[in-house]
Amino acid sequence: MTTKPVSRLGRGLASLIPDSALDGTDTSPKAVLRTVPIDEISPNPEQPRHVFAEEDLASLADSIRQHGILNPLVVRRAEGRYILIAGERRFRAAARAGLSEVPVVVREAVSAREQLELALVENLQRADLDAIEAARGYARLADDFKLTQEEIATKVGKDRATVSNAIRLLKLPQYVLDALRENRISAGHARALLPLSDAPDDMRRALAKVLSSRLNVRATESLVAELTSAPKRLRDAVRERRDRTFEVATKMLRESLHTDVAIKPLKKGGGSIVIAYSNAEELERLIQRMRQVAAK
Numbered sequence: 001m002t003t004k005p006v007s008r009l010g011r012g013l014a015s016l017i018p019d020s021a022l023d024g025t026d027t028s029p030k031a032v033l034r035t036v037p038i039d040e041i042s043p044n045p046e047q048p049r050h051v052f053a054e055e056d057l058a059s060l061a062d063s064i065r066q067h068g069i070l071n072p073l074v075v076r077r078a079e080g081r082y083i084l085i086a087g088e089r090r091f092r093a094a095a096r097a098g099l100s101e102v103p104v105v106v107r108e109a110v111s112a113r114e115q116l117e118l119a120l121v122e123n124l125q126r127a128d129l130d131a132i133e134a135a136r137g138y139a140r141l142a143d144d145f146k147l148t149q150e151e152i153a154t155k156v157g158k159d160r161a162t163v164s165n166a167i168r169l170l171k172l173p174q175y176v177l178d179a180l181r182e183n184r185i186s187a188g189h190a191r192a193l194l195p196l197s198d199a200p201d202d203m204r205r206a207l208a209k210v211l212s213s214r215l216n217v218r219a220t221e222s223l224v225a226e227l228t229s230a231p232k233r234l235r236d237a238v239r240e241r242r243d244r245t246f247e248v249a250t251k252m253l254r255e256s257l258h259t260d261v262a263i264k265p266l267k268k269g270g271g272s273i274v275i276a277y278s279n280a281e282e283l284e285r286l287i288q289r290m291r292q293v294a295a296k
Helices: 055-067 088-097 112-124 132-144 149-156 160-171 174-181 187-196 200-213 217-257 280-295
Strands: 032-039 073-078 079-087 099-105 262-265 271-273
Touching: 032 217, 055 088, 055 112, 055 160, 079 088, 079 099, 088 262, 112 149, 132 149, 132 160, 132 174, 160 174, 160 187, 174 187, 174 200, 187 200, 200 217, 217 262, 217 271, 217 280
Parallel strands: 073 099
Antiparallel strands: 032 099, 073 079, 262 271
């Protein structure tokens, strides 16, 4: 009777990996599970995530010391080494915890492009990814891999609206994105500021007001609505004054010439004045009247 070898990876990990992979019978050329020395693994050069909170890494390292790595890293072979595809946070924490070996799933025949996509998707599935990193990750999947927002949402397990709203944040100026990254405002505040993207002065004033008065998202939305409606009110006032001017001028011309007059302005400036007459005699009268006016 042959005794089945006991996995060294722990019950938590074993429950996530098919038995065929654990007993070595998995013939898939795409994924091979093994334990490898940690110093044979190189970080992912295409890692889309650049910020790893020190407190989170320290906490994860403590957990790894007690329980081990419950989810293997994903790597590929290149130039005699293992190149990390996904799991850099676990890789860094494992090094901190002093592990000499780590469990990995080796993905064979993975191109650099596939490596980047896998790393992006793996990072975007994390709950602790900040809003800007998420937005840039979604945008990169859309731009570099030509994925639709629906396809991105399916890959990362989010709804399409979440992906769309995140990408829209990238339209904001850098100083607003900095405030978001530094947790001085929330993603909700940032989205509320989006209607001011074409009004940089109003954007700066709004952000300053949000920070100084510690406005919540609802109050920020009200502030933005007020700022965006002000230019419209000004345009309406200018249009009303112009229309009133034309109305008074038309009345004055009609009273002076004793005939129907129409002022027709053009959108780009200028326009025409149309003076109506019913016969040759009336035309002569109008000419005489205009000569009299000009002579005064």
